[in-house]
Amino acid sequence: MKNLIRRWNQISLVKRILIGIIIGILLAITIPDQAKWITIFGSLFVGALEAVAPILVLLLVMSAISMHKSGQQTNIKSIIGLYAISTLSAGFIAVGATFLFPVNLSLGTSAEGLTPPGGIVEVIQTLLLNIVDNPVDALLNANYIGILTWAVLLGVALKNASDSTKDMLASFSNAISQIVKWVINLAPIGIMGLVFDAIASNGLSALLGYGKLLAVLLGCMLFIALVINPIIVFISIRKNPYPLVFKALRESAITAFFTRSSAANIPVNMRLCEKLNLDKDTYSVSIPLGATINMSGAAVTISVLTLAAVNTLDIPVDFGTALLLCVLSAVSATGASGVAGGSLLLIPLASSLFGIPNEIAMQVVAVGFVVGILQDSCETALNSSSDVIFTATAEYRKRRKEGKEISIHASDSHLEKKA
Incomplete structure (x- = not known):
């Protein structure tokens, strides 16, 4: 058994995840009733990631800032700029695609019990309130804006602490990072459970009536992932961006696809940044921050579904309003929560731009939950x-x-040695 486990662990994580996906699909198709117990693995995996992520962010950021030396530069401003460019570009791409391939919806479904934001002011107010949230509440509710705020403040306050205090903080940070590695090592089993649950519970029949809508949504996201993001990377580093893009898609996007939570994927991204030998002082802040504000996919969802409702209701759209929707969807997307379906509740906010009643907008949200099997x-x-x-x-x-030399073509083994 030990030899079997050792050989299994020697296989790359991506290959192990693919094996888990295949097993999950086969079990869901062949014996869905007999293998229902497998879903517990998916729930445990996501639960473990969500449990460890807030503590990981708090300790990593506190440790990094407390040990930060004056004059030592980080890239946070540049990263935030890249986040903003990507999200705004996503809004433009989504609006343009919906004009080229207009989509109509069959409304009439119900979305009772959901409460969307009342306006952009409410979204901004929520973000500001999250900043001053009680630290215990922030940890319990995975409020990463609040966690980051407290981590930064505590880190700054501890800059003048003794070396022994800083070393103890670093030891706790390293211990949590080790736990994250153990959790991520269970990803193949967890994702097997998630895949099984998704197919056994929903199947693909629910998606057949929304083929064109899904084609536009997923087409926009693929275009951003494979064209827009690489262009942004190339302009910045003047090198072939695809080794980096494909590595991120392979090692981050696969787990995020099945967990459907940017917050739960924070430990996975932290580990990937470590493998890429990036600056820990930077990625310990930029990754949890990105899980909160870097929402190009959410901008696509908001724009496409809003314009689908507009087309369904035969509401005319001029160039100025379309441009405003691009900006509004990008700004609103930064207020989307990093959990499954977080962007859908912002659709009524964008719909209000066209005078669409909240009752109809919530029906569009319900459509979003139907296609959310793939969209989200x-x-x-x-x-x-x-x-x-x-x-x-x-x-x-x-x-x-x-x-300095930029090596983004390095193999996994080489990166692990460097890390």
Whole structure:
């Protein structure tokens, strides 16, 4: 048994995850009733990630800032700029695609019990209130804006602490990082359970009536992942961006696709940044921040579903309103929560731009939950993998300006040795 486990662990994590996906699909198709117990693995995996992520962020950021030396530069400003460019570009791409391939919806479904934001002011107010949230509540509710705020403040306060205090903080941070590695090592079993649950519970029949809508949504996300993001990376580092893009898609997007939570994927992204040998002071802040504000996939969802409702109701759209929707969807997307379906509740906010009643907008939200089997998975995969891509891009650009070599073609084994 020990030899079997050792050989299993020697296989790359991506290959093990693919094996788990295949087994989950086969079991869901062949014996869905007899294998229902497998879903517990998916729930345990997501639960473990969500449990460890807030503590990981708090300790990593506190440790990094407390040990930060004056004059030592980080790339946070550059990363935030890249996040903003990507999200705004996503809004433009989604609006343009919906004009080229207009979509109509069959409304009439119900979305009772859901409470959308009342306006952009409410979204901003929520973000500000999250900043001053009680630290215990922030940890319990996985409020990463609040966690980051307290981590930064405590880190700054501890900059003048004794070396022994800082060492103890670093030891706790390293211990949590080790727990994260153990959890991620269970990803193949967890994702097997998630895949089984998704197919056994929903199947693909629920998606057949929304083929065109899904084609536009997923087409936009693929275009951003494979064209827009690489262009942004190339402009920044002047090197072939696809080795970095494909690595992030392979090692971050796959787990994010099945967990459907940017917050739950934070430990996975932290581990990938470590393998890429990025600056820990930077990625310990940029990754949890990206899980909150880097939402290009959410901008696509908001724009496409809003314009689908507009087309269904035969509401005319002029160029100025379309441009405003691009900006509104990008700004609203930053207020989307990093959990499954978080972007859908912002659709009524964008719909109000066209005078669409809240009752109809909530029916569009219900349609979003129907196609969310694929839409939300792809959205999260795009959002989460982009966090790593832009964190790495900012550091690579800094290295290029300093005349240092940028090695983004390195193999997994080489990266692990460097890390």
